[in-house]
Amino acid sequence: MKNIGFLSFGHWSPDRGSQVRTASDVLLQSIDLAVAAEELGLDGAYFRVHHYARQLASPFPLLAAIGARTKTIEIGTGVIDMRYENPLYMVEDAGSADLIAGGRLQLGISRGSPEQVIDGWRHFGYQPGEGETEQDMARRHTEVFLQQLEGKGFARPNPRPMFPNPPGLLRLEPHSEGLRDRIWWGSASDATAVWAAEQGMNLQSSTLKLDESGEPFHVQQARQIRVYRDAWEKAGHDRTPRVSVSRSIFALTNDEDRRYFGRGGKDDDQIGNIDTFRAIFGRSYADEPDKLVKALREDEAIAEADTLLLTVPNMLGVDYNAHVIESILTHVAPELGWR
Structure with a gap:
């Protein structure tokens, strides 16, 4: 059994053929797709966040x-x-959402x-501290965010407040109990997967990662998952990670x-560069259901994971x-034991 969700990049474009022509379209259609996915029995609705692009940006x-609008589906x-985020304000936004x-948020951060x-986070008012890289800054913001999600008081109250305060130091409100355990880290390497485990975050591994061994993508990704779980066990956390x-x-x-995807998926992994690193991009799958099931059985990383996010062509x-989504749930998931 697997949790199955969709992942939308939230593109919009006025180009010919697009069914999502404006920012309003992509927001309203994202809501409608989540409602439809819940009705079909899907487990999760997840959205990518990109700044300065014709895509979804502010998620909350x-x-x-x-x-x-929904009742049961996970939302993430x-x-x-995290280079762009004020972690304290984010705690308030996340708690409210x-x-x-009703406690269904599953927040992936990275x-x-x-x-x-270039350095878009600078326009948001953030910059690395002395001796920090932008990666360090993202992790610093993350550590503050995780700490404040625990809901412990830290701020000294005004002795003459406008409204009465509870006793002791004050925390950020609204606080949502349990959200701290529903934070995921998007990891592109084995090392950051270990760091995520040490921080007590669930793991999101996408369709690309650093090419750390030259092996096929799904083999490297499966190893990353095992490394993560080993680090989680060593850290001594008292729950099972996702x-x-x-x-x-x-x-x-x-x-x-067949008109859209009949040429099949990318049968081979692709190699490219992300920033200054050599990266490997996993193949995509498109085929008749019986052949699709056979191919997916060979994907070691899917077998290792408990949750599968299906990237959807939202502009269609x-x-x-x-x-x-319905085709996967009907023709593929049962044959693979996911349902």
Whole structure:
């Protein structure tokens, strides 16, 4: 059994063929897709966060809106770039969205990906401290965020406040109990997977990672998951962590599917550069259901993970993406024992 969710990059474009032409379209359609996915029995609705791009950016209004429209589906991100975040304000936003959703938030955070602009976080008012890298700054913001999610008082109260205070030091409000255990770290390397485990965060592993051994992507990713779980056990945490992997998977069940994806997936991994690092990009899958099931059985990382996030082509519209999800749940997941 696996938790299965969708992951939307939230693209919008006025170009011909796009069903998502404006920022308003992508926000409203994201809500509608989450509602449709819940009705189909999907476990999660996750959204990518990118700044300075025609994509979803500020996640908490969207997450809160989905939380108000749904009842059971997990709602998350994959990932929020912590270089851009005020961790205290983020605690308040996350707590509010989680309370609206009834404790269903699953927040994926990370250092972030290559950007649309140079050092975009500087325009948000952040810069690394002396001797810090931007990666260090992201982890510093993360550590503050995690600490404050615990809900312990830290701020000295005003002796003459506008409103009465409870006794003792004050914490950030609203506090959502249990959210601290539902934070995920998006990791592109074995080392950052170990760091995530030490910090007590769940693990998100995407469709790319640093090429650390020259082996196929799914083999490297499976090893990363095992390294993470070993580090979690050594850290002595008292709960079982969760691990997700992302994949582009399309079951070809009708002529429309074949028109969009009939050329198949990328049968081989791709090698490229992310910043100054050699990266490996995992293959995508598109085939007739029986052949798709056979191919997916060979993916070691999917087998290791407890959660699978299906990347969806959101610009094709809500109805088609609901069909993509339903096809996986109907024709693929049962054959692989995921349902």
